[in-house]
Amino acid sequence: xxxxxxxxxxxxxxxxxxxxxxxxxxxxxxxxxxxxxxxxxxxxxxxxxxxxxxxxxxxxxxxxxxxxxxxxxxxxxxxxxxxxxxxxxxxxxxxxxxxxxxxxxxxxxxxxxxxxxxxxxxxxxxxxxxxxxxxxxxxxxxxxxxxxxxxxxxxxxxxxxxxxxxxxxxxxxxxxxxxxxxxxxxxxxxxxxxxxxxxxxxxxxxxxxxxxxxxxxxxxxxxxxxxx
Ligand SMILES: NC(=O)c1ccc[n+]([C@@H]2O[C@H](COP(=O)([O-])OP(=O)(O)OC[C@H]3O[C@@H](n4cnc5c(N)ncnc54)[C@H](OP(=O)(O)O)[C@@H]3O)[C@@H](O)[C@H]2O)c1
Numbered sequence: 001x002x003x004x005x006x007x008x009x010x011x012x013x014x015x016x017x018x019x020x021x022x023x024x025x026x027x028x029x030x031x032x033x034x035x036x037x038x039x040x041x042x043x044x045x046x047x048x049x050x051x052x053x054x055x056x057x058x059x060x061x062x063x064x065x066x067x068x069x070x071x072x073x074x075x076x077x078x079x080x081x082x083x084x085x086x087x088x089x090x091x092x093x094x095x096x097x098x099x100x101x102x103x104x105x106x107x108x109x110x111x112x113x114x115x116x117x118x119x120x121x122x123x124x125x126x127x128x129x130x131x132x133x134x135x136x137x138x139x140x141x142x143x144x145x146x147x148x149x150x151x152x153x154x155x156x157x158x159x160x161x162x163x164x165x166x167x168x169x170x171x172x173x174x175x176x177x178x179x180x181x182x183x184x185x186x187x188x189x190x191x192x193x194x195x196x197x198x199x200x201x202x203x204x205x206x207x208x209x210x211x212x213x214x215x216x217x218x219x220x221x222x223x224x225x226x227x228x
Pocket of ligand 1: 007008009010011012013014032033034053054055078079080082106133134135136180182183184186187188189192
């Protein structure tokens with residue numbers, strides 16, 4: 001059985017990932033900003049430990065590392081994310097810069113903070129993996145003129161993780177970024193293509209194929225390769 005740490009675990013795709021790993025008998029470290037209000041997460045049966053984490057807060061990330069202690073982490077899933085400013089306020093012509101900055105803190109720097117803090121725990125695993133939930137909107141190959149601030153945060157995230165994969169393969173840590181599809185969550189909206197369960201199930205299956213020969217990959221939730 002594996003130990004899996006998931007950020008943004010209280011709703012959406014993160015919550016579904018917790019359900020799947022917990023049902024499989026894995027030990028899940030489920031991180032969210034406000035565990036006291038995470039009723040859906042608290043109701044999940046299995047070996048699930050809730051931990052408090054705002055990924056933008058350096059002190060909270062350091063506290064997380066302390067709370068986790070020296071236990072090995074086999075899989076880190078950087079899932080927490082925000083869409084940023086209203087779409088009308090993140091265009092070529094108009095930008096809410098404060099909100100864009102905050103979006104960078106959550107979507108781009110958050111995963112890096114968590115990865116760096118938990119690297120000793122990952123290195124203690126026999127087969128450590130770091131999976132970051134990105135978006136197709138961060139692909140330079142996709143000309144979708146929407147959510148320019150959000151897209152830029154995910155593009156920067158992709159670049160960091162691609163380079164980090166080259167570094168960390170030497171330590172036996174394999175990384176990938178995964179586009180989860182257009183998913184029926186608070187972020188994706190009710191009109192989206194797929195359910196959170198179908199997205200999470202696809203992500204879990206895709207993670208199984210991550211190894212040293214394909215580290216640094218950009219995949220879709222259904223296992224297909226995504227163009228950078
Ligand atoms: N839904 C889609 O169609 C879609 C498409 C492409 C990519 N994605 C990506 O998939 C991931 C999950 O999205 P989702 O659709 O499940 O979104 P969601 O339902 O809006 O959930 C977002 C999660 O991130 C957490 N979060 C936000 N800011 C945080 C912070 N500063 N620290 C810690 N946690 C924070 C939220 O916690 P709170 O409840 O405390 O706010 C929540 O648990 C995101 O990275 C998103 O960019 C989603």
